[in-house]
Amino acid sequence: xxxxxxxxxxxxxxxxxxxxxxxxxxxxxxxxxxxxxxxxxxxxxxxxxxxxxxxxxxxxxxxxxxxxxxxxxxxxxxxxxxxxxxxxxxxxxxxxxxxxxxxxxxxxxxxxxxxxxxxxxxxxxxxxxxxxxxxxxxxxxxxxxxxxxxxxxxxxxxxxxxxxxxxxxxxxxxxxxxxxxxxxxxxxxxxxxxxx
Numbered sequence: 431x432x433x434x435x436x437x438x439x440x441x442x443x444x445x446x447x448x449x450x451x452x453x454x455x456x457x458x459x460x461x462x463x464x465x466x467x468x469x470x471x472x473x474x475x476x477x478x479x480x481x482x483x484x485x486x487x488x489x490x491x492x493x494x495x496x497x498x499x500x501x502x503x504x505x506x507x508x509x510x511x512x513x514x515x516x517x518x519x520x521x522x523x524x525x526x527x528x529x530x531x532x533x534x535x536x537x538x539x540x541x542x543x544x545x546x547x548x549x550x551x552x553x554x555x556x557x558x559x560x561x562x563x564x565x566x567x568x569x570x571x572x573x574x575x576x577x578x579x580x581x582x583x584x585x586x587x588x589x590x591x592x593x594x595x596x597x598x599x600x601x602x603x604x605x606x607x608x609x610x611x612x613x614x615x616x617x618x619x620x621x622x623x624x625x626x
Contacts, residue, residue, distance in 0.1 A: 437593060440501045440519055443622035445615055450517075453492050453503040464488040471509065487513050501597075506615075515603035515612055517619060522587070522596040529596060534563040534587045559623050560591040566613070568606075579604050584616035590625055599623050 444450040451471060457463040468485035488505070495503035495518050506515040528537070531554050538552060550567040568582045583602040590597065601616035603609070 437625035439626060440597065441624045441626060442502060442504075442517070442519060442599070442619055444504055444517075445618045445622075447506075449508050450504045450506055451488070453488070453495055453505065455492070455496055455500060455503060457492070460489055460492050464492065471507065473509070484512070491516050514605045514608060515601055515615075517601045519597060519599050519623065522598055524596045526594065529589055529594065531561050531563050531589065534589075534596070538563060538565055538587075555586070557586065557588055557621055557623065559597075559625065560589045562586045562588040562620065564617075564620075580606060582606060582609055582612075584613060586616075586620035586623075588620065588623060593625060597623065
């Protein structure tokens with residue numbers, strides 16, 4: 431992916447637990463990649479339907495990350511269970527005059543759609559890479575339904591001091607019981623973000 435800085439790649443240190451699977455966004459054979467990773471992750475003796483379902487999940491997250499133009503992406507999955515969280519980092523195209531935390535705050539407060547609008551918590555934070563706007567939000571996947579899946583997420587919109595760009599570092603999950611732990615993980619991931 432082309433970017434506006436003089437950096438070659440962005441890196442994130444995936445924290446413990448060590449059940450993170452890095453998505454190979456450059457794979458030219460994503461189906462083969464997903465099946466191989468599913469087999470390595472689940473190991474032998476797993477029912478075929480588990481293997482197929484997990485490979486399909488990996489492929490879905492891979493496709494979503496590629497469509498978003500992610501620079502890097504990973505999913506968190508226990509060895510015997512489904513994906514519980516997804517992480518992506520992507521570069522955003524933002525005009526030079528809008529590359530301030532205040533401008534990002536105004537944009538986040540006015541924009542419709544997931545992780546924006548009412549009910550979110552906006553915080554300005556200082557990360558090693560530069561200042562950032564931290565957005566914490568919960569949102570139903572189907573707002574019209576009386577019950578359904580709730581997605582929780584934290585996105586850090588980072589303004590790197592040494593590069594004229596904006597990076598979005600986002601962690602999403604649906605297992606709300608893990609929320610407190612994953613909030614900490616989201617902050618760790620954002621704090622580890624580096625451009626090299």
